[in-house]
Amino acid sequence: MKLSFHGADRTVTGSCHLLECRDRRVLIDCGLFQGSREIGEENAEPLGFDPATVDFVLLTHAHLDHCGRLPLLAKAGFRGEVIATAATFELARLVILDAARLQEEDTRHRHHGTWRQGEQVSAQALYSARDAEDVVARFGRAAAYDTALDVVPGIRATFLDAGHIVGSASILLAIEENGRRRTVLFSGDIGNSGRPLLRSPQVPDAAEIVIMETTYGDRRHRRFDASVEELIRAVAATLERGGNVLIPTFALERAQEVLYFLREGVEKNRLPRTLPVFLDSPMAISATEIFRRHPECFAPKPGGIFGGRTDPFVLPELRMTRETPDSAEIDHIHGGAVILAGSGMCTGGRIRHHLQANLGREASSVIFVGFAAKGTLARQIIDGARQVQVLGTEVPVRARIHTINGFSAHADQRELLDWHNRIGGGRRATFLVHGEAAVMKSFAQRLTVPRIEMPALHQVFEL
Ligand SMILES: [Zn+2]
Secondary structure (H helix, E strand, C coil): CEEEECCCCCCCCCCCEEEEECCEEEEECCCCCCCCCCHHHHHHCCCCCCHHHCCEEECCCCCHHHHCCHHHHHHCCCCCEEEECHHHHHHHHHHHHHHHHHHHHHHHHHCECCECCCHHHHHHCCCCHHHHHHHHCCEEEECCECCCEEEECCEEEEEEECCCCCCCEEEEEEEEECCEEEEEEECCCCCCCCCCCECCCCCCCCCCEEEEECCCCCCCCCCHHHHHHHHHHHHHHHHHHCCCEEEECCCCCHHHHHHHHHHHHHHCCCCCCCCCEEECCHHHHHHHHHHHHCHHHECCCCCCCCCCCCCCCCCCCEEECCCHHHHHHHCCCCCCCEEEECCCCCCCCCHHHHHHHHCCCCCCEEEECCCCCCCCHHHHHHCCCCEEEECCEEEECCCEEEECCCCCCCCCHHHHHHHHHHCCCCCCEEEEECCCHHHHHHHHCCCCCCEEECCCCCCEEEC
16 A cells, blocks of 8 residues: 655645555545745646546535645546535535636636737637536535445545534554455544534544644634624624624635624624625635535534524525625715625735725724634734725725634644544554644654654555
8 A cells, every 4th residue: 555645745735635445546635735926836736647547536625725726627537426415515615616717717817908809818818718617527426424435445535523613534444465454544624523504523443654734733722702702892882882793714614614604693683683694705605505505514513503593504685696786885884884795814805995995994894703814904904004906996994804814614732632532443553644843743742652753745655
């Protein structure tokens, strides 16, 4: 059995691991690198294996850094089957088609005037919408949680709920080879325990070899309920001042989570029943619809989360604005509204129009609930810039700025250690991935396992 690593190695993006056994090649995830370098550069480098020889891709979840290079596989000759949970299939389709569209647009922008629309442009993009469609056509069997699935005879996969986003899974492989049975566990991204929407991460009874993420392997998160309280207070205070609340959000999970807590705020009479809330992101709207179709992915609630009396994402005055003119209308609202729009880091999307309309107003507020990378507009505002460039104009920052850090979808150090310790017996080796090198090292010191590895890009291990 051979295990090799082709992304998320001593870094947090580009997850892609290849397992070779029983003359089959099984890829676990094929994510996009999302660093500061040009998106085309790092992702256009050789994958480190021949995609045409890959038989199966097992997908842990639909985040771009886990599924965003799938179209590249199709482009390079992959003709195998993709296996994932049903919810992951729907979300991944949304995510990669959107990524392909953005790349085509981006390339068109850069070559404006020198390129005609069409083939030449797609040749310049990392991949085209057609490549994305090609790989979506290879989405095959849907895996149910906790139910063993024979990838091929002798290679059995069990998807366990990872509690990270809707449909997310850790994948346990049981492999019969040369009369021996071996177990390999890929963590995927590990979520938090005790959250209201998703289940806590599940672990198997035993796994000999563990490949685990370490994003927050060196730190503890703030208490979650304190973050929810901070959100409700910031919204209430803004409404009192007569301003609008802008919440830049990622389309998957965070937007829905914020809706959930706003709804709770209304139900507990902490926020007015008439509060207009806009979900102003076509992608977040589509994602919310997918969430509704997959009640099996949510933590069971008394009365059922969807079958019961309330839909967790519906507020009395929620408006979903898919069309551009409806989005533009929102900026005529002077105060009293909550606006959720992408992108989370304000690098693109409709949030920029709302920032243009509201950043200069003392009564309004911007609440950041997600990670903001260096160099992004979100980061400039968070770091206290007095004036920023938005859509080509200088806008003074007078609105209240709130940064709420407790909404992470990733387990913190304590939860990661707990996850690792809960795996039953048999652990022989743990491979750390999906984390910065320094973070991994600090995490590794806390693990008790005979062998710990921190693979380098394209490193191969014979097991
Ligand atoms: Zn993720």
